[in-house]
Amino acid sequence: RKEVEQDPGPFNVPEGATVAFNCTYSNSASQSFFWYRQDCRKEPKLLMSVYSSGNEDGRFTAQLNRASQYISLLIRDSKLSDSATYLCVVNVPNSGGSNYKLTFGKGTLLTVNP
C-alpha cells in the first residue's frame, strides 16, 4: 500500500457544484495532515491543515478519520478559480519514529466548468 494515495481524478464539475476528494495513508503513526493546492505550472501552496475534529475555511471543509486512515476535502459552491490540482500531504514517521517527512500524494486535478 502506498504511503499516501489520492483519488486519481480528474474531476470535472459545473460551477456551484459540491465536490469531495479522498486520501488514504498507510502509516497509522502519522501525526499531521494537510491539503495543498497547485495551479497549473505553479508551485504548491498550503490550502489548509486537517485537524482531528475537522475544520472549515469558508467553502472548504477538511475531515480526518484516524480509524480508517483517510482524510477528505469538501469544496462547496465550486468557483472557476477552484480549478487546480489538490495535493494530500501527510507527515509520515520513519521506522524508528524519531523523524518525520512530509509525503505528498500524486494529486487530484479539479476542473470547474462554467
Place this chain on the structure above:
Amino acid sequence: NAGVTQTPKFRILKIGQSMTLQCTQDMNHNYMYWYRQDPGMGLKLIYYSVGAGITDKGEVPNGYNVSRSTTEDFPLRLELAAPSQTSVYFCASSRDRYTGELFFGEGSRLTVL
C-alpha cells in the same frame, strides 16, 4: 517580500553536463528542501537540511548533491546529467518539520537531452 527564490527557471542540459540550481530564502527558516515533480507524480524529496552545515538524503538522492553553508542558501548540484533527471525541481523552506507549511519557490524546469 521575496520568500523562496529559485534560479534558473528553465534550463536545457546535454547528457553528461553538470549544473547547479540555486535556492535562497529570506524568512530565516532553518529547514530547507529540494523536491522533484514528474508529470502525474507526487513530489519526491531529493535532499533536505535542518540548518546550516547539516544536510541529509531524501527518497531520491542519487545523481544529486547539496550543500548548506548559510541559513539562506541551499543549492542543488546535478553531476553528469541524465535524461531521467528531466523534471521540475522545487526548493522549499519551513519554520520546522512538523507544522506542514512549506513555502515553495516557483520551480525550475530542467530538460536533459
